[in-house]
Amino acid sequence: FFQYCLSGHPTLPCNVLKFKSTTIMLDCGLDMTSTLNFLPLPLVQSPRLSKLPGWVLKDGSTFLDKELKECSGHVFVDSVPEFCLPETELLDLSTVDVILISNYHCMMALPYITEYTGFTGTVYATEPTVQIGRLLMEELVNSIERVPKAQSASMWKNKEVQRLLPAPLKDAVEVSMWRKCYTMPEVNAALSKIQLVGYSQKIELFGAVQVTPLSSGYALGSSNWIIQSHYEKVSYVSGSSLLTTHPQPMDQASLKNSDVLILTGLTQIPTANPDGMVGEFCSNLAMTVRNGGNVLVPCYPSGVIYDLLECLYQYIDSAGLSNVPFYFISPVANSSLEFSQIFAEWLCHNKQTKVYLPEPPFPHAELIQTNKLKHYPSIHGDFSNDFKQPCVVFTGHPSLRFGDVVHFMELWGKSSLNTVIFTEPDFSYLDALAPYQPLAMKCVYCPIDTRLNFIQVSKLLKEVQPLHVVVPEQYTQPPPTQSHRTDLMIDCQPPAMSYRRAEVLTLPYKRRYEKIEIMPDLADSLVPLEIKPGISLATVSAVLHTKDNKHVLQLPPKPPQAPASKKRKRVSDDVPECKSLKPLLSGSIPVDQFVQTLEKHGFSDVKVEDTAKGHIVLLQEAETLIQLEEDSTHIICDNDEPLRVKLRDLVLKFLQKF
């Protein structure tokens, strides 16, 4: 078993598993933190951004001043933002048979894989994953394409040039692999290769392997995967949550008895408890609005936003915020809000029961009805007519590099009354804010990450007890900023194996068994012999037939009748010749009794030596040695065949034959 690790980001994984004869890609996350090195794409011409000075090298050279701009001591690439793709060189991706997707955040690199590598396989994902994943991709493509940028910077990527740049550009890895965003036709083509699956559905791959998605409790339709053959089981746990939020709870029981458990997508903020963060979010929101300021919440169009809206639904009346408008701006805002209400079977029990009342499972429906929550595809159009301040705006993208959020940052950044509250944990908020500095607006960081924390992981591992655990290397040591927190790392026995980007891991598991079917007529011919109570054995002589990873034992062809005439023996190509069978032996030889028997038969000088594996019985006079081991017995005597046969027969007395 091999695992090819194509991504270094623990929450945006991309691994390829060679399991038996199949090649399975587990997730294809897209690392978007690369975009933080780029200037934001403003929807409306921004005088501030367009006037930024070009970056000049220490020696005064100005050849990069068109590509790189300086803002408050940071240098940014002035170009269309680019993303860091998973490794494509580690193995030939056209050989990938299937891709398993665990949640909509972990499929953003899909078009790059399916459309650029010669991939011909199938992608498996649940319906909400596909639908919401489509929305995320659509929003991404839309926000980048609607601000066309003529310029594309590439000079800075030259290794010699990059060396001269200031951090973090200098340290950016794999810049040659960074790619521009895909297009909508590519998205559609990629999504058309997906086959929808439901939880606990068993999917056979080439007869060799069965894969099954399980609920992971993290997002609508999010799944963990079981990959198993008859005797091996690998569990892939990616982005799971044990908290009670909107999705169906995590299925832990099915992960038991795994030989290998690959664990990715743990919480990115292990020190922040989501409840406390929601409290922090609400308090800061209320304080800002009460003081007449506006609140900006950069977010994805699906996921935590549903829980935040539900929380606000309960909170706004008690906090006296009933008259404050909430705006949700995204090209896919409407679809996201509506999709969430129709995927009832993928929701937690509470929300499912609401559907039968019938009531919408999420209370944001009521917020919309009562006009407290309004949603718009963009800031253009209706929004500009309805816009009232103070207000709360939810909009993307959380990186603050593209999307409508860029406009609000420019609009509200100058006033200290306003607050931007970061709830998505994917981006460093200080890096995200860098191109907007100096900034008067207040910034609050309350990352809400409901994925497993290390305490939950340790409980989970105790519960499901996998033989081996494989994790990204980041999880095997405390976070770099909190090196003293030894509680913030995986602690299990045996210690977890770790992997990093571009590494090939041999999974610590050997195949020992294979399932073989026996044809009925062959089974009929077997005569089991009970060798001890409850255990019977039979010898089988058969032909092993292997096709499509399935193995069948069939009756051997009858041995050809002994030819009456001395005709030439017919040579058969496909049927091996059957030899007459020797009986098989079983049992063990008790040394003391064996020695007594030897003495009875006239061997007087018997000496026994203990060895690591058993015993050696020495017949000194006859210069003969009998080596008794657990699985073998050797009689070593020189040129005395009668003695050997005599000894052999004595040995055989102690063994059973069948």
Next chain:
Amino acid sequence: QQEKLLGRLFGQEGPRGGAAWEDALVRSAWLKGVHSMLQHQPALHLLCSTGSMDVIFTLQGDPSLFVASAASQLLVHMLTFSLEPETCKALSTKDCDWPVCAQMIVKHIQESLQSGSASRIEQSLKLLSSLFGSCFGSCYAAWTEVLWLDIAKQIESFLLQETVQAQPVLASLLLNVARSPVFCGTEGSFWALVTSALEHLTPVQACPLAVGLLKLCKCPQDVRIQALTVLLQPMDCILRAASQPLECAGLLDESVSDPVTVQSLLSSKTSCAGLLCQTLAHLEKLLSLKNLRVDLPCVSLLRSLMTILQICSGSLSPASPLGSTISRNLINCFRVQKSALDVLATLSEKKDCHTLLGSVFDVLLAYLQSPNTNPTVLKKTFQATSKWLVYLQELSSSNSQWQQTEKILEDVFVVLQKRLCSPCWEVRDSSLEFLTAMVKCLKDQKEFRQCLLSSEVLRLTENLLEDPESYVRASAVTAVGHLALVTCFAPESPVVGNQYNKEVSIVAKLQEILSTDSEGFPRRAVISIFTKWLREGCTGQLEDTEQFVSKVIQTVECDLDWEVRLGGLELVEVFCSQTICQLAQCPYAPVSSAVTSSTPQKELLQVFCRAKLFGFLFGSLCDCDKPVGQRACDVLVGLRGHFYPTSTLENPQEIEDTPAGRGIAWLQRTLRQGSLAQNFTMDGGVEVDFQDPESMMLALGAIDLLELHDELNKSSDHVEESPQSLLQDILAAVGTIEDNEVDCY
């Protein structure tokens, strides 16, 4: 005849062999009966001669815990009672001269201790423990010492045997012996035994013993130091584990402490939090004692506490292997956080902690600011903060460190504002309680008032009067009530144009809550705030106090919540005493006589009548909730004492001649029926005018309020406990015929 009866009850023919004995109630009642009988010396003889002693010994191990405990108590009583007459004359040092009964018990105890049976040993140890725990007078000294000398060797051997599982009882026995008057001296083998116990018991078992010893005044100094070592060892261990090798030392002198056991307990996930919580709880109790015989090292304790709190929140992770294990055990442990904050709060009253003041507030503010702080931990943090703020204020007024104070207060107000907006109601509630606590203690401090008035807190608090959660509304009412003392009622409060309107609107708002809020808690809060205002003399400034009280009474008297009605009576009481003080020329001069009612008395009655006070008071006498009736009666007794300082009751017959008198007589009759009369139903056109001063004067004079008072103060089961009730039970059981009745009588 008496002996015969007693023999049938407590002797062999008694219930103890019969089927009824199976019922634990019967066994319990039997023991209770024996206990009552043991006020008479002959009873001892009876018990010893009829084999009852063995029964009592057996009952010590009864499956019913109540019975077992009663048997043990009974034996203790027997022993002390049988030796009582002997105590005056010097008892011989040999127990063979003791009364038979005492000898039997002592023999039983000794046999049990030597029996090797864990349950019998434990029973005897418990018996001894409660025996020594109950013998405080010096007259017990002689024989308890004899008893102790008999068993001391055995006890010592238990300490050294690990097989005996009676360690917790052993600790409590030693403590009780230490407290008993015998061991006043600091010499002797007893203290050596105690020292050995402190060494041999596990820290968890030794801790209660150590705490008890520290409270003793006669404890020898070396034992006290040993006890202190046991108690402080976990704290010392934490401090050492968290500090760099060359940094500050621990709490204890290394030579006296042997930390291996404590270290291993702290290293284990299961025992770490338990041990720390126990230690912290004991420390909190010790620290809050006024006259502690031993100086606790407060500064080092404070350091250790802050270390624990920082470890729990994950902001400190010691480098040493032990420290790192402890920190893994303690991170996010709410139990330890809460206990540590309790101790931190009590330490604020110790004067020598000022050197660490800055660090204490750093830790407290970090807890207040962290979104990860659990709501219950946050509440404790608020409580500790308010205590330390008081200390800070005292300190800054003496050494003018106002800059530090101001900075800390600013930080506190910023976080308070945020917490008041929390979506979690527990957090809003404890924030309001914290605000109230601050206002109570710091309202006279200039810096505090400045911070308060310049913050958003006032506005946020008023908003919370409409919170959906009733507890929060109640706390908001209390907070607003206290804030009003700083803002609108304070004479030196900042003069704002619409000051008067502000007062009016707050009062109107609270009155609205009192009359309309659907939950009891906010209404209770309002009535107690009104009482507080009245007591502090604030209401006079807003409107006529009389009208105010009258309005409140009318709202409160029909409230469904008895605590609100009770609060109303408290308000009335304060109003009465204040009005009396104001109107009587000299508040302490008794009024000469009721007949020569002077003008102030009349005026007083008129005020009370106008305020509709009497209707409420007399109505409350018949309240279905007893505390209300009792309180109303107390108030009326007080009023009567004022208006009739000397006179006896008016003759009811005489007063019935007047029309008003008839009404009063009717009232008297109704009230005499007891609080059973749920409401006043006027029959036959008889009317009591509760607003007529003369009628009320008459009522106060004629109604036997003291009798009513006694009636109301009887416990609710007085009927069931009375012999009459027993009689009725017997009659109900055997059937009522005349002969039976006579017999029973």
